Amino acid sequence: MFPGLPPARRRLRALRHQLRRRRRLIAAALTAVAALAALRTLAPPPAETVEVLVAARDLPSGSLLEEDDLVAREWPVDLAPSDALPDAAVGAAGRVLAAPIGRGEVLTDVRLVGPGLALAHPGETVVPVRLPDAGMAALLHAGDEVDLLATDPGTGEAVLVARDVTVLATPTGVPEGPAGGSGGALVVVGASADEAVTIAGAALTKFLTVSWNR
Numbered sequence: 318m319f320p321g322l323p324p325a326r327r328r329l330r331a332l333r334h335q336l337r338r339r340r341r342l343i344a345a346a347l348t349a350v351a352a353l354a355a356l357r358t359l360a361p362p363p364a365e366t367v368e369v370l371v372a373a374r375d376l377p378s379g380s381l382l383e384e385d386d387l388v389a390r391e392w393p394v395d396l397a398p399s400d401a402l403p404d405a406a407v408g409a410a411g412r413v414l415a416a417p418i419g420r421g422e423v424l425t426d427v428r429l430v431g432p433g434l435a436l437a438h439p440g441e442t443v444v445p446v447r448l449p450d451a452g453m454a455a456l457l458h459a460g461d462e463v464d465l466l467a468t469d470p471g472t473g474e475a476v477l478v479a480r481d482v483t484v485l486a487t488p489t490g491v492p493e494g495p496a497g498g499s500g501g502a503l504v505v506v507g508a509s510a511d512e513a514v515t516i517a518g519a520a521l522t523k524f525l526t527v528s529w530n531r
Contacts, residue, residue: 441507454502467519
């Protein structure tokens, strides 16, 4: 190919010849590498995430949460609710939902019966009330506004103990009551602090019932 040249120079010239033939392909490859490097430099960093608990299935209001009702998911920090429960939250299982939650929805503190629910209803005290008539309790739904009446089991006399209280949750799967309790069903209502004291006192000696407001 290159007669009269030493072998070393012939090899060098052959290499240069091959490089000239492939310079367009090499230039294109180098351009692609440079473009890829530029894209990586300009691309935003991965979004910061936080681990939260989400519902594994649709759960109705009043559900007593079990461990398999919740799963951990990575959630973008800027999209996660400020009151979302982290995966490390202790005691989520065994608590009661105060509102329904859909599959994949982030569980927040205000969805659970407890202090967070009270904060979501400023000016109200969260009060668990046991109604002797479980059938009556089954007619109630979160969001209902009802009057609470207390009936004396001896005289049958009924008095109004709280007006326009809001039903916050109707727990299901909750034990029927302490040993020796009268059974019935539990509902959770929001009432004023004074009404909460009256309700608690009436529940000790009288039967509590509800009436619906129009």
